Amino acid sequence: MNDRIEFRSMTNVNGEIRPTAEARVPVMDRGFLYGDSIYEVFRTYRGIPLFHDEHWARFENSAALSHLRIGLAKDEMTEQIRRTVQASGAPAAQQDVYVRYIVTRGEGPIDLHPAEDLETTFVVIVNELPYLKPEFFTHGLKVAVARTLRNPGASLNPNIKGGNYLNNVLGIIEARRHGADDSLMLNEAGLVTEASNSNVFFVIDGELVTPSQVAANLRGLTKAAVHEVCRAHGLPSHEREIPIDAVLGATEFFFTSSIREVTPVAELRIGEGVERSFPAGGGPVTRRVARLYADYVEDYLATHEDLSLF
């Protein structure tokens, strides 16, 4: 008899948990109709949700910026996440997971203006961690600058982590057509903003830099952690405007995100015939930041065991 516990992707819709392939939201849900929703993504490490409080704080900020009432308190959402993780078999299988929690403005008539009495829908998706090719770390990502510009912040605040990702989808489609793994997106002034779903750092003139909020980008939690750990170890990192021309002179380039952590970029296609390459597996600064970040995660885990979802 095989009594090995298998992980199974599960999804919770308004408290009802099913295998993800069978989970449904109504077609009249505004999340489906308009991308009228907000979300967060985190991963667990040995069952502990990394930056749980920080994700919730950003979720509340996304809700406030989009005039959306979450409809669940933090403890209630945490409990729903715990139930869904438990149902997936991840704790018994001792398998870390990817968690996406979403709140939509709810089901209602086809009318852009949301009625006052809508009841929000919540969804928690518990998946396997996405497979990241080992070459992403040993060699590095291939990235292409997209011609599609990032939405201006005055049109859609990039700090609304919302369900409307068409801008980023167009960016990554373009990048893949150029044989790249991901896109680097610029704004109308030619400033670097971010990648399709990661923040970006460069070493330019010996300094570690990342785009400031002047160029629309999400305040990534991994980026914030990188700033903090770098500061603590005498490796200052700066937020500033980064014109794409300055990237031509960069010596290192890496991505940060909750899922990718710190991932080196090895190749950048800027335009027709204009390419830059960076050290395979990351240059000295990238490697140091990756180590510092890994230590930071370990410290977090050591002090947040009480959050464990397993």
Ligand SMILES: Cc1ncc(COP(=O)(O)O)c(C=O)c1O
């Ligand atoms: C557009 C965008 N930028 C940056 C990030 C990285 O943010 P974090 O480090 O909080 O995962 C994400 C990831 O969710 C994203 O979707």
